[in-house]
Every structure is written in structure tokens, then in C-alpha cells.
Amino acid sequence: MDLYSLTPVDLIVASGLVLALGVVQILLGLGLFRTLALNSVRMVLQLLLVGVILEAVFDAATLPWIVLIAMVMMGLAGYEVVARQKRAIRGWHGFGIGLAAMSVTALIVTVLALTLMIETDPWYEPQYAIPLLGMILGNTMTGIGLALNNLTQTAWQSRAEIEARLVLGHSVREATAELRSDSMRAGLIPTLNMLAAAGVISLPGMMTGQILAGSAPIEAVKYQILIMFLITAATGFGSLIAVQLGARRLFDARDRLRLDRLRSGR
Amino acid sequence: MLFEVKDLCGPNVPPVSFALAAGEVLPVRGESGVGKSQMLRALADLSPHEGEIKLEGVEQQSMPATDWRRQVALVPAESGWWADTVAEHFPSRPSEAWWERLRLRAALWESPVERLSSGERQRLAVLRALALEPRVLLLDEPTANLDRDNAEAMAGLLLDYLRDRSAAAVWISHDPREIAVHDDRWLEMTAEGGVLHGSV
Numbered sequence: 001m002d003l004y005s006l007t008p009v010d011l012i013v014a015s016g017l018v019l020a021l022g023v024v025q026i027l028l029g030l031g032l033f034r035t036l037a038l039n040s041v042r043m044v045l046q047l048l049l050v051g052v053i054l055e056a057v058f059d060a061a062t063l064p065w066i067v068l069i070a071m072v073m074m075g076l077a078g079y080e081v082v083a084r085q086k087r088a089i090r091g092w093h094g095f096g097i098g099l100a101a102m103s104v105t106a107l108i109v110t111v112l113a114l115t116l117m118i119e120t121d122p123w124y125e126p127q128y129a130i131p132l133l134g135m136i137l138g139n140t141m142t143g144i145g146l147a148l149n150n151l152t153q154t155a156w157q158s159r160a161e162i163e164a165r166l167v168l169g170h171s172v173r174e175a176t177a178e179l180r181s182d183s184m185r186a187g188l189i190p191t192l193n194m195l196a197a198a199g200v201i202s203l204p205g206m207m208t209g210q211i212l213a214g215s216a217p218i219e220a221v222k223y224q225i226l227i228m229f230l231i232t233a234a235t236g237f238g239s240l241i242a243v244q245l246g247a248r249r250l251f252d253a254r255d256r257l258r259l260d261r262l263r264s265g266r
Numbered sequence: 267m268l269f270e271v272k273d274l275c276g277p278n279v280p281p282v283s284f285a286l287a288a289g290e291v292l293p294v295r296g297e298s299g300v301g302k303s304q305m306l307r308a309l310a311d312l313s314p315h316e317g318e319i320k321l322e323g324v325e326q327q328s329m330p331a332t333d334w335r336r337q338v339a340l341v342p343a344e345s346g347w348w349a350d351t352v353a354e355h356f357p358s359r360p361s362e363a364w365w366e367r368l369r370l371r372a373a374l375w376e377s378p379v380e381r382l383s384s385g386e387r388q389r390l391a392v393l394r395a396l397a398l399e400p401r402v403l404l405l406d407e408p409t410a411n412l413d414r415d416n417a418e419a420m421a422g423l424l425l426d427y428l429r430d431r432s433a434a435a436v437w438i439s440h441d442p443r444e445i446a447v448h449d450d451r452w453l454e455m456t457a458e459g460g461v462l463h464g465s466v
Contacts, residue, residue, distance in 0.1 A: 158346075158348075159346075160342075160344055160345075160346035161346040161347065161348040162346070162348075163312060163342070163346060164342075164345060164346025164347065164348060164391075165346075165348060166312060166331075166335060167310055167312065167335055167339065167340040167341075167342065167395070168335070168336070168339075168394065168395070168398065169332045169333070169335045169336030169398060170332070171332050178348070252314070254311055254327070254331045255331040255332065256311065256312055256313060256314065256331070257312075
């Protein structure tokens with residue numbers, strides 16, 4: 001089965017629907033037209049740019065190029081993790097903790113999947129490596145961002161509770177046990193929802209895409225199951241690492257709660 | 267000396283030095299916002315500071331923070347409660363005598379923290395700290411939320427504890443009569459630093 005290719009006209013027609021939405025908004029006086037238009041244009045430009053880059057990388061298909069792309073993806077994801085937090089940890093530590101937790105887990109999981117499960121040849125085959133890393137990274141980023149946000153926000157609000165334990169001689173571990181497990185849970189909630197909803201409430205995007213591209217549904221399903229496991233493992237381990245590193249950073253060597261290491265709330 | 271403080275200072279803590287012998291109480295007075303509570307936090311090693319603080323000759327920084335805080339126990343003005351019931355906040359049940367002396371109802375032991383009055387919280391926070399049998403107590407207005415009878419009971423219990431265990435206390439108080447101790451030494455906190463008054 002061949003892919004029905006899309007022409008620019010098809011896309012213009014689709015954008016007409018959004019344009020119609022914008023017109024209705026103007027008529028109703030709901031000043032959202034500018035945001036809608038800007039974000040739509042931004043989406044088109046970003047995706048076109050990625051398409052061009054991916055075409056080039058797929059043609060080149062050398063390891064250094066793929067490593068470069070992976071590093072850019074991880075750097076941007078690390079920035080996003082910090083940007084999504086209300087009271088992120090200040091300075092390079094804040095960026096570094098998110099980035100370390102994310103890159104370690106997402107990279108290991110992606111490489112394991114490529115070498116042991118999908119067994120592409122070469123293992124860094126960009127057609128597989130980059131979309132796989134992207135999907136895993138996107139989910140891990142969300143999970144780690146939520147986990148760290150929960151950690152820093154809750155620590156900020158529970159200063160009295162945490163310090164009450166410290167003054168009674170409790171260790172940092174004891175004083176943050178609940179905080180850490182709650183933050184872990186916060187990071188995993190979207191993944192748990194995704195697992196529960198998969199196939200019943202929502203058809204996962206990748207599976208839909210493969211089916212549209214002509215794969216047999218059962219093949220698409222197998223890939224989706226693989227991805228789901230990979231995402232869950234990467235998000236879970238990533239949140240775990242981020243929460244442990246982040247919780248440690250909230251205290252100094254003398255086990256003092258250092259909320260001055262958090263950015264002031266925005 | 268049981269507790270020695272030399273050139274303590276830090277962010278929001280004006281410079282201060284003093285020393286306490288076993289059984290001794292140092293009342294602390296000064297305008298609000300001058301850094302009295304911040305000084306207690308530094309003494310408990312809860313916030314960054316400079317200077318030398320020794321317990322029985324052992325420097326604060328040479329001891330694990332958890333050990334230090336168990337022996338130099340801070341009772342902050344606002345007590346924090348992290349679990350649901352009162353009992354979960356105590357390592358073991360405090361003595362019946364203390365409980366009754368502070369006129370706490372026996373049923374409070376099992377009750378949820380959210381139902382405690384501010385006075386009950388304050389008394390329980392003191393008992394929680396005493397349960398560690400600290401050598402030095404850092405008290406931040408321990409009777410602020412108590413009526414006169416309860417405040418007297420609290421002050422009496424604390425002074426008895428200090429005498430019986432030959433412990434020492436740094437005690438922020440706005441009521442000069444509250445701490446009826448033998449010598450008349452007290453620490454005045456000013457923005458420029460701590461000033462010791464009375465016999466030295």
C-alpha cells in the first residue's frame with residue numbers, strides 16, 4: 001500500500017479551518033486570534049525546519065551528526081524542564097539536575113531499544129534513533145518537569161514541617177521521605193494515565209502514524225507496546241534520579257534546608 | 267562551660283558572644299525583627315552563620331548536624347507538624363508527670379494535629395523537644411500562646427528540667443518575670459550586636 005502524499009494545497013485547506021476559527025473569535029470579540037495565528041505559524045516553521053534537518057541527517061546517517069542532533073534535543077529539553085517550574089533550583093544546578101536525569105535515562109533506554117530490541121543496522125540508524133529518542137525524551141521531560149516542580153514547590157510550602165523534623169535531629173532522608181515519594185508520584189502520573197488510556201480512550205500518535213503510513217495494525221501495536229514500556233521506564237527512572245538529586249540540593253552539607261537556592265516564584 | 271558562643275554572626279544575626287554553665291538560663295530580649303529568632307536558628311545550625319559554637323568543648327561544625335540538633339534543641343515560635351496524629355511526632359510517649367504538669371488532656375495523644383489549639387501545639391512542641399533530653403534548649407517565646415496559669419506551668423517545667431538534667435537554655439521572652447532565675451544576667455539583642463547585662 002502506498003502513502004497518499006499530501007500536497008501544499010491540502011495543508012492550505014486544513015489551515016483554512018484554523019483561519020475560520022480565528023474569524024469566529026474576532027467576531028465574538030475573544031482576542032485570541034493573534035496568539036492562535038502566531039502559534040500556528042510557529043508550528044509550521046518548526047516542523048518544516050525539522051523536516052529539512054531530518055532529511056539531511058537521514059541522507060548523511062553518520063554517528064557524529066546523530067549525536068549532535070541528540071545533544072541539541074536534550075539541551076532544549078533540559079531548558080524546558082527548568083522553564084516549567086515555578087520555583088526551579090537556581091543556576092546551573094537546576095538545569096544540570098534535569099538534564100542529567102533526563103539524558104542518562106533517555107539515552108540508555110533509547111540505545112538499549114536500538115541495540116537489543118529493534119536491532120537496527122547500524123544501531124544508530126537515524127530513521128529509528130531520532131524519532132525514538134524524541135518520543136522518549138518528550139515524555140521524560142514532562143515527567144521530570146512535574147516531579148521537580150512538585151519537589152521545589154512543596155518544599156517551599158512545607159518549610160515549617162521539614163525544619164520541625166530537622167530540629168528534632170531527623171536526617172534529611174527522613175525529613176524528605178514523604179516529599180520525595182510524592183514528587184515521584186507527580187512525575188509518573190501522566191505516564192500512568194497514558195498506560196491506562198492507551199488504545200481505549202486514545203489511539204497513541206505513533207501507532208496511528210504507522211497505520212496511516214501503511215503498516216499492519218498488529219505491527220504498529222507491537223511498536224507501540226515497546227514504546228510504552230520504554231517511556232514508562234525512562235520517565236520512572238528519570239523522575240527518581242531528578243528527585244533524589246533535587247532533594248539533596250535543597251539541603252547543604254550541614255543538613256540545613258536552603259530554600260534560598262530556589263528561584264523566587266513567578 | 268557547657269555551651270560557648272564566640273563571635274556568632276550571620277545574615278540577619280547581629281554579632282553575639284556568651285557562655286552558659288550547666289543549669290544556667292540566658293534570657294534574651296530585644297525589639298522584634300532584630301534577629302533573636304535568627305540567632306537561635308544559627309545556634310541550632312539551621313541556617314548559615316559564622317563564629318564558634320561549642321557544646322562541652324566540641325565545635326558545632328565537627329559534629330554531624332543531626333547529633334548537634336538532638337543535643338542543642340530548638341523549639342521555634344511556630345511549631346511544624348508533619349504527620350496526622352500527635353503520637354506520630356514523638357519518639358516515645360513522654361512521662362505522664364510532664365503531660366499532667368502542662369495540663370494536657372490524656373486524649374490529646376491520639377488526636378489529629380489539625381484539631382489542636384495553638385496553645386496545645388506550643389506545649390506539645392516543647393514536650394517533643396524535651397523527649398530528646400537535650401543538653402541545651404533554644405526557646406523562642408515558649409509561652410507566647412498560653413494563658414497565665416499555663417505559662418507558669420510551662421516555665422516551671424522548663425526550669426525544673428534544666429535544674430534536674432543540669433542543662434542550659436537560651437530563652438527569648440518578653441516577660442521579664444517569667445524566668446525567675448538566681449542571677450540577673452540577660453542578653454539584649456540590638457541591631458549592632460548582643461549586649462550582656464547583669465553579673466558576668
